[in-house]
Structure formats: structure tokens, C-alpha cells
Amino acid sequence: MKNHKRDFIPFSFYDRTGMAAHLEKRAAEGWLLDKVTPFGWHYRRIEPAKLHFTVTYDHRLSEFAPGPTEEEQTYQDFCAHGGWHFAAAAGKMYFFYSAEEDPLPIETDPALELKQMARATRIMVVLLWVWLLLGFWMGGSFCWSLVNRPVDLLSNSLNLFTGLAWLGLFVYSAADLWTYYRWRYRARKAAALGEFVPTRGHHKLLLGVAALVVLGLLYWLLTERCSGMQALMAAQVGIIAVLMLAVQGTKNFLKRRGAPTEVNRVVTLGVDVLLALALWGVLTAMLLSGVRSGAFSSESGVEPPLQMQALTGEEGKYVTNTRLEETVFLSKLEVSQYVRWQEGEILPGLEYTLVEVKCPPFYDLCLDEMLKEYQDWSFDEPEFRYVYEPCDPAPWGAEKAYQLTLGGEARDCYLLCWPDRLVSLKLDFTPTAEQMALAGERLQAG
Structure with missing residues (x-):
């Protein structure tokens, strides 16, 4: 027992x-x-x-x-x-x-208890306000991105994890501060009558936020395709754990030895700072080593569903770059193909972003973002304004299709829509009907 x-x-x-x-x-x-x-x-x-x-x-x-x-x-x-x-x-x-x-x-004097609590918990109140402001700023950015930039947000598990963590921090801080100040208001009124007011905190809400953060972290670690990022996050968590243990160990050791309060405080802080500098130096070395070795490369190694060789029959020395990000809400595959100028060949290339929407409520938000993809490149003058105009989807085998125009002049950039996917396609040439059909077939199946 x-x-x-x-x-x-x-x-x-x-x-x-x-x-x-x-x-x-x-x-x-x-x-x-x-x-x-x-x-x-x-x-x-x-x-x-x-x-x-x-x-x-x-x-x-x-x-x-x-x-x-x-x-x-x-x-x-x-x-x-x-x-x-x-x-x-x-x-x-x-x-x-x-x-x-x-x-x-x-405690027999409620007014005195209020005064003592206010002095003793001043730092915690300030900390909660800092959390509230940070959570409001970062959580608000998360909500703004959810509406205006859903593709990058919902396809990246790290963005989801950090956004939900900041949002949870804001919710907890707001709830705890509201409850605390509301209790103080009631307690002041009761103190005038010599009465105490019971308290009620939000530890269950904090546990829920902590569980959400832990689950989000685990999900990100399990779905992250970049091994370097996984190692980096594991190292950061390890550093935080080592620092906490070192601080507690140093403080408790000095307390057992009877060190004066200020000596303990200074030595513990010094150990914390020096150890933090050393560990973050190790982390920086790991980061630089990972960059040199390619551990942080965003290349996914996924076979692109559509390649220039299939469209043109040319087997030029194409460089193919692919990047895949995926969550339970949607996946985003970015592909580019081009020929290096050193090869001495002038061949057309392509770029496309294929977004598979797994959660239908986000479809319209993703479509709206992709329709505004070139909006930041535009000027007020009509001749310098990029706009996606509807075009015939039949040649592509799509449900809807849009073609990019600049000042009313069509460009070889298209936005193709199917019920569960959206494709932004940029070509260095004007496609034929056969190429449109082949591209649509490959992109819909891929």
C-alpha cells in the first residue's frame, strides 16, 4: 500500500x-x-x-x-x-x-483578507492580463486567417495547433479575470457588512485548454512530414523540462543548505539563465545542422498528378518541386516544374496548387481565398487589376472554371473547381483542348 x-x-x-x-x-x-x-x-x-x-x-x-x-x-x-x-x-x-x-x-476581517489577497496575487493578475492580450492578438489572428486565409491555416497542423492554443489561452484568461473581478466586486460589498463571499475558479476550463494543447501537439507531431521539425519541437519540450527541473533542484538544494533568501534567488536565477543560454546554443547548433542536411526541407516526395511531360510530350530536364501539407480538414499540394536556364533549353513550365477540401463547410471559404489570390498584385487602375473571370468549365471536365485577366486581357492562369477540390493552375503556354481535358482528368483524379 x-x-x-x-x-x-x-x-x-x-x-x-x-x-x-x-x-x-x-x-x-x-x-x-x-x-x-x-x-x-x-x-x-x-x-x-x-x-x-x-x-x-x-x-x-x-x-x-x-x-x-x-x-x-x-x-x-x-x-x-x-x-x-x-x-x-x-x-x-x-x-x-x-x-x-x-x-x-x-480570517475574521473580510476587508483585510481582500487587501492581503490583492497584494499577494498582484503578479498573477498581471500575468493573466499579459496572457489575455497575447491570446487576443494571436487568437484573433487565427480567427481572421480562418475566414480570410483558410487554405494555409487548415492545411497546416502546426498552424492549427498554435492557433487553437492561443485561442484557448485567451478564453481561459478572459474567464478567470472576469470571475476574479466579479468576485472582488461582490466581496467588497459584502465586506462592508462583515461577510465573506465564497470563490469559484476555472481549473476545469484550464485543464480542458491544456488537454487541447497536448492533443494538438501530439497530432502535429504525428502528422508533420518534416522530421527536422519533429526533432526541433521535441528538443524544445526537453529544454523546458530540463530548465524547470534545474530551477526546482537548485532552489530546493539551497533551501536545504540554509542559504539566505536573496542568495538562493540570485543563484537560482543565474543557474537558470546560464543553463538556458547553453541549451538554446545546442538547439541552434541542431537547427543549423538540420538545415545543412536537408532535415527541414519542405519537399514531400509525392508524385505529382500532372506533369509537363504528360501535357507536351517533351522529356526536357525538368526540375520538379512538390510540397504537401495535410490535416483532417483539407490537404494542399503545391507543384512546380521548370527547366534551369543553365540547361540551354527554353521549355514551358507549370505551377499549380491542388486543394482537397475534406470538410465541406470550408469549401466556399477556400474558393473565396483562391479567387482573391492575385488581389494584392492589383492596382486601382483597371488596366493593372487582376481578376478571375468565369470561363467554360467543359474543356477541363470541371464543375466551374475561372481564368485570370489583367486589365481585361486573359492570362494562362486558371482556377478549376470540383465538388471536393480546387486547383489553381498557372501555365507558361496556352493549352489546347486536348491538354485541357488531360489536365482536368489528372487533377480531378489526383
């Missing part, structure tokens, strides 16, 4: 009611809190008991202190005299428990 247990419940920093209720539940199950770390809450086995818990705030607490100061020890002794036993301390919080049936509360 194990005598120790851990769990990780990321309670909101102000949710004293939720934390106390959770600890009381654990005590009834036979587990008593004895330590809180960044990696979770640590419990020791006890006989199941009905205990009362309370959480208090003190801005003077420091995680770098070797032990309680004289003031802190006096405070703990005062609480013990009232039947409240010290369980653990974390950040700016104390955790106390009492076995008495109806213990006297430690």
Missing part, C-alpha cells in the same frame, strides 16, 4: 473555497496535504478524517526562503493556538487544517 500520493489541480489563484473543498475531500479519503510544488500537490496517508481546511494569503512569503521567518513562525503558532495546523505553503499561500468540529476562522 502506497503512503504517498500526488495530484495536479490547477486551481485559480484566488479560489480559496475550491482548494479547501478539494483538500477536505482528500482528507476524507485518507490523504493529507504536506507539500505543494509546481509539479503537483503531494499527500501523505492518514486515517480517513473529517478535516476543515482554509487558505490564507501573505505577500511576504517567498519560495526561496530556507524556512519560516520569525514573523511567519509567529503567525503559524498563532494559528495552531486557534486549532489550525500548518499543512503546506506555496507561492504566497498558506494551507491550514483543523480537526475541530466548528473551528474559529483564521
